[in-house]
Amino acid sequence: MNPTIKDVARAAGVHYATVSRALRGLQHSPATRERVRKAADRLGYTRNPTFLALSSRHTRAAVSLQPERIAMISNRSPEEGFYKLFPHYRLLSKGVRSQAAVLGYECDLLFLDRGHHDSKSLYRYLKRNKIRGLVLAALEPDRRSLELPWDEFCVVKIDSQHIKPAFTFVSVDQFHYTRLAFEKMRGLGYRRIGLVVGSEDEKATGDLHTAAFLLARAGSPLKDWVSPFYLAPGLGTPQARKALVPWLQQEKPDAVISNWTQIWQLVRPFTGANGLPVATAAMCMLTHIRALAGIVGDLQLVGKRAVASLASLLQTGQYGTPRIKTNTYIQGKWHDGPSAPSVTAGLSKT
Amino acid sequence: MTPRIKSTKTPHLVTMADVGQQAGGYHHSTVSLALRNHPGISKAVRGLIQKTAKRLGYRRDPMLTAFNHHRTQGQVRKIRPVIAYIANFSSLHGLEASAAHRATFKGGSAIARMLHHRLEFFPLDEATMTAKRLDAILHARGVEGLILGGMNTLVSPLDFTWSRYSTIGIETTGLDSLGHSVEAAFLDGARTAMRRITELGCRRIGLVTIRGKETKRSMLIQAGVLCEQALLPAERRISPFELTETTSESEVRQWLCRFKVDAVLANQAAWQQLTTLAGRGRVQALGWACTDLNGSAHDVAGIEVDYEALGAVAVEQVVMLMRVYQRGLPDEASTTFVPVFWRDGSTLPFRGL
Numbered sequence: 166m167n168p169t170i171k172d173v174a175r176a177a178g179v180h181y182a183t184v185s186r187a188l189r190g191l192q193h194s195p196a197t198r199e200r201v202r203k204a205a206d207r208l209g210y211t212r213n214p215t216f217l218a219l220s221s222r223h224t225r226a227a228v229s230l231q232p233e234r235i236a237m238i239s240n241r242s243p244e245e246g247f248y249k250l251f252p253h254y255r256l257l258s259k260g261v262r263s264q265a266a267v268l269g270y271e272c273d274l275l276f277l278d279r280g281h282h283d284s285k286s287l288y289r290y291l292k293r294n295k296i297r298g299l300v301l302a303a304l305e306p307d308r309r310s311l312e313l314p315w316d317e318f319c320v321v322k323i324d325s326q327h328i329k330p331a332f333t334f335v336s337v338d339q340f341h342y343t344r345l346a347f348e349k350m351r352g353l354g355y356r357r358i359g360l361v362v363g364s365e366d367e368k369a370t371g372d373l374h375t376a377a378f379l380l381a382r383a384g385s386p387l388k389d390w391v392s393p394f395y396l397a398p399g400l401g402t403p404q405a406r407k408a409l410v411p412w413l414q415q416e417k418p419d420a421v422i423s424n425w426t427q428i429w430q431l432v433r434p435f436t437g438a439n440g441l442p443v444a445t446a447a448m449c450m451l452t453h454i455r456a457l458a459g460i461v462g463d464l465q466l467v468g469k470r471a472v473a474s475l476a477s478l479l480q481t482g483q484y485g486t487p488r489i490k491t492n493t494y495i496q497g498k499w500h501d502g503p504s505a506p507s508v509t510a511g512l513s514k515t
Numbered sequence: 516m517t518p519r520i521k522s523t524k525t526p527h528l529v530t531m532a533d534v535g536q537q538a539g540g541y542h543h544s545t546v547s548l549a550l551r552n553h554p555g556i557s558k559a560v561r562g563l564i565q566k567t568a569k570r571l572g573y574r575r576d577p578m579l580t581a582f583n584h585h586r587t588q589g590q591v592r593k594i595r596p597v598i599a600y601i602a603n604f605s606s607l608h609g610l611e612a613s614a615a616h617r618a619t620f621k622g623g624s625a626i627a628r629m630l631h632h633r634l635e636f637f638p639l640d641e642a643t644m645t646a647k648r649l650d651a652i653l654h655a656r657g658v659e660g661l662i663l664g665g666m667n668t669l670v671s672p673l674d675f676t677w678s679r680y681s682t683i684g685i686e687t688t689g690l691d692s693l694g695h696s697v698e699a700a701f702l703d704g705a706r707t708a709m710r711r712i713t714e715l716g717c718r719r720i721g722l723v724t725i726r727g728k729e730t731k732r733s734m735l736i737q738a739g740v741l742c743e744q745a746l747l748p749a750e751r752r753i754s755p756f757e758l759t760e761t762t763s764e765s766e767v768r769q770w771l772c773r774f775k776v777d778a779v780l781a782n783q784a785a786w787q788q789l790t791t792l793a794g795r796g797r798v799q800a801l802g803w804a805c806t807d808l809n810g811s812a813h814d815v816a817g818i819e820v821d822y823e824a825l826g827a828v829a830v831e832q833v834v835m836l837m838r839v840y841q842r843g844l845p846d847e848a849s850t851t852f853v854p855v856f857w858r859d860g861s862t863l864p865f866r867g868l
Binding site: 264267268297316317338340341371372375376377379380383463466469470473474476477480481482483484488489490491492493494495496497498 | 552553554626629630700702734737738739821827828835836838839846847848849850853
């Protein structure tokens with residue numbers, strides 16, 4: 166076997182990085198340089214010509230070498246609250262950017278909104294800047310839409326299910342959230358557990374909350390079953406309260422799990438079948454809200470995963486619709502909180 | 516200008532220049548782009564060059580690949596990256612006897628090659644190999660990527676030093692996997708099946724399962740069935756039937772009669788037990804949609820899993836995790852779903868409405 170740089174290092178009693186520097190004439194101390202050269206000669210070490218040529222080309226070209234660029238696209242501009250009103254965007258973009266940096270991509274944040282891009286100008290921009298990888302970051306259905314010649318790009322969607330071509334998809338795991346919340350509430354001593362979600366959210370996720378809720382409910386006795394409640398889209402808090410009251414009175418849930426954080430204030434005045442104030446768990450927290458029990462989803466992780474998947478697509482040259490369309494869901498973490506105190510065994514029997 | 520590198524390749528190795536020439540006179544840089552499927556090269560030319568490269572047996576220079584890896588990752592790979600496919604069979608022969616595993620391994624191997632890795636089977640047969648010993652072997656071999664395939668019959672939990680590996684489980688057994696997993700999309704699959712069975716004329720569809728055989732798959736199927744039933748009028752929501760070792764003939768008949776079941780969604784084992792108990796005559800009037808079609812007779816209707824895709828996605832994900840240095844059990848596990856497909860068959864004839 167040919168001697169390696171490490172063999173030379175051992176023979177000369179120095180670190181292999183020193184050997185590398187010495188053989189390239191970069192080592193300051195002439196004595197060390199000489200010692201390393203002699204050791205290399207004695208062992209018959211020669212540098213690999215291919216690697217030498219490639220690495221010298223690499224260092225020379227490094228100045229002009231442009232890192233590959235990818236883009237994260239949102240259809241809500243900063244003027245419309247990208248940073249201030251919707252913290253999930255900030256978290257997503259933080260994750261996207263940090264993962265891009267790790268993988269050596271430069272990442273543009275582009276807005277598809279009034280005063281920013283439309284599909285046409287976005288396409289021109291992407292082409293001009295040789296951007297081939299796109300992360301569609303939770304595009305909102307009712308805002309500016311995106312039409313591109315998709316075959317020219319590698320695409321990963323975060324949510325954005327309404328964008329029709331089937332792309333690699335990344336999201337939080339609503340199915341797991343719901344099952345976890347249900348199980349935790351059962352564990353805390355609640356028996357009649359209800360689900361409240363936005364009807365639009367169910368449409369957007371493909372009924373994931375409902376599916377998980379029905380599955381979890383099937384594992385509990387029939388007398389504890391509560392029908393799920395779907396909130397109509399665009400309701401303010403007062404209207405939502407009005408819609409919820411008949412359901413609360415009829416179903417008498419001990420606890421409600423919901424993907425709506427405000428639900429806590431809404432249902433607290435009501436009493437469940439167990440004679441206690443209705444407990445709540447929120448399933449959509451971005452950071453843990455102290456007053457609440459529920460699940461925190463790490464959206465940075467979602468952003469990171471999207472970029473890692475995009476890198477795979479770019480590396481394997483899967484432009485447009487990928488060979489296999491996958492959906493990836495990322496689990497969240499449960500936090501106990503005052504909105505769902507533990508019910509003692511004695512009380513839960515009432 | 517960059518120094519010209521004198522080729523150290525022996526003459527019989529096919530180069531990109533050869534591929535370009537054979538494909539009809541393309542520049543080697545065109546070949547390079549085409550082999551990476553760059554959209555800057557027209558689809559027709561890409562196809563032509565890829566075909567020619569395959570015909571000539573062009574292979575990437577492993578040294579260049581290693582160097583590029585070194586350049587982009589800032590780290591030299593000393594050992595050729597092997598991804599371990601761990602399954603509880605005692606030999607590769609055993610693995611290949613299972614159609615599902617054979618396809619999963621095949622799909623995974625193909626994509627591993629594309630990503631410059633190699634998928635290798637490591638047997639974990641409880642009689643001959645402990646997890647601890649396998650862990651040591653994997654470590655000694657410098658393996659960093661693991662795919663846990665088909666650990667269904669594994670009794671003890673795996674005692675691995677997880678922090679050494681990027682790991683993906685395929686169709687995990689436990690209802691809540693600790694690590695990242697790749698699953699067949701049986702939630703969608705079951706929903707599609709329910710709708711298709713209804714289209715084929717059946718009105719009262721019952722799910723039949725075997726107790727004690729709960730897997731993530733069976734859980735997803737149940738969730739899908741419940742989800743579709745929630746959209747039906749109450750009298751068509753048929754409670755699932757759970758078979759146990761002590762289930763009697765009359766219990767089966769009672770369930771079938773009470774709910775007037777006209778079609779059953781069940782895997783092969785459950786269907787077999789059900790038909791044995793219910794008797795031939797009754798079963799002939801019953802439609803069956805199979806939930807694990809792989810390897811079964813071709814005229815059975817049901818849900819089919821693309822196991823090659825399952826293997827391919829698992830390998831893609833492991834390589835992705837390795838690339839971003841995600842080792843060990845994650846704080847927040849992820850689940851990636853691979854589509855499943857419906858297949859019509861003679862076990863679900865159209866009965867007319």
